[in-house]
Amino acid sequence: MKLYWCPRTRASRAVWCLEELGEPYERVLIDIRDPEARKDPGFRAASPMGKVPALEDGDIRLADSAALCLYLADRYAPERLAPLIDEPDRGRFLFWMFFAPGAMEPAMAEKMGGWATSRGSHGWGDFETMLETLESGLAPGPWLLGERFSVADVMVGSTAAFMRMFGILPESAAISGYIDRCLERPAYARAMAMDEG
Numbered sequence: 369m370k371l372y373w374c375p376r377t378r379a380s381r382a383v384w385c386l387e388e389l390g391e392p393y394e395r396v397l398i399d400i401r402d403p404e405a406r407k408d409p410g411f412r413a414a415s416p417m418g419k420v421p422a423l424e425d426g427d428i429r430l431a432d433s434a435a436l437c438l439y440l441a442d443r444y445a446p447e448r449l450a451p452l453i454d455e456p457d458r459g460r461f462l463f464w465m466f467f468a469p470g471a472m473e474p475a476m477a478e479k480m481g482g483w484a485t486s487r488g489s490h491g492w493g494d495f496e497t498m499l500e501t502l503e504s505g506l507a508p509g510p511w512l513l514g515e516r517f518s519v520a521d522v523m524v525g526s527t528a529a530f531m532r533m534f535g536i537l538p539e540s541a542a543i544s545g546y547i548d549r550c551l552e553r554p555a556y557a558r559a560m561a562m563d564e565g
């Protein structure tokens with residue numbers, strides 16, 4: 369597998385996921401600040417928006433951290449990192465997988481950009497609703513699926529860590545404790561170390 373990657377970007381989620389899998393992969397650096405580097409044909413074929421992360425696995429090419437995590441878990445760690453399609457946990461799992469890009473990220477943009485809120489008409493609700501939903505999803509924990517860690521935690525945990533890093537996470541013992549638990553995972557620590565070079 370080839371992971372198109374750039375340090376200190378959302379690509380760290382894909383690295384965390386790959387490190388949890390334990391399958392061999394190669395990291396290909398795409399400096400997203402360099403327009404020439406972004407012309408790499410393999411990268412463009414895998415990433416329609418020209419964004420990292422993107423993945424090549426045999427004939428399969430795809431981009432987007434949530435899509436990658438779902439693909440990788442289903443393909444290489446079914447049951448271990450993603451509930452199987454007919455397990456009851458699969459429903460909650462899919463909700464949280466899409467919660468990160470579909471609710472957390474736009475709610476963060478709303479908060480940081482000072483956008484007008486519209487809980488009923490914005491698909492992500494609003495920042496407060498997103499936080500309340502996450503807090504209640506983390507009870508009883510320790511993970512979103514209780515004792516079962518999954519790639520939904522890779523998506524939601526990394527996004528919550530970005531929130532804390534950007535200084536927009538209000539005081540929340542449940543969310544802060546969750547981020548700390550994520551950071552204690554050796555696979556996440558390895559992904560963070562790669563960001564530092």
Ligand SMILES: N[C@@H](CCC(=O)N[C@@H](CS)C(=O)NCC(=O)O)C(=O)O
Binds near residue numbers: 379419420431432
């Ligand atoms: N929804 C995508 C977003 C990826 C994304 O925005 N990546 C940024 C880096 S964090 C990027 O590649 N930016 C370069 C650009 O858009 O020109 C994901 O989660 O993978």
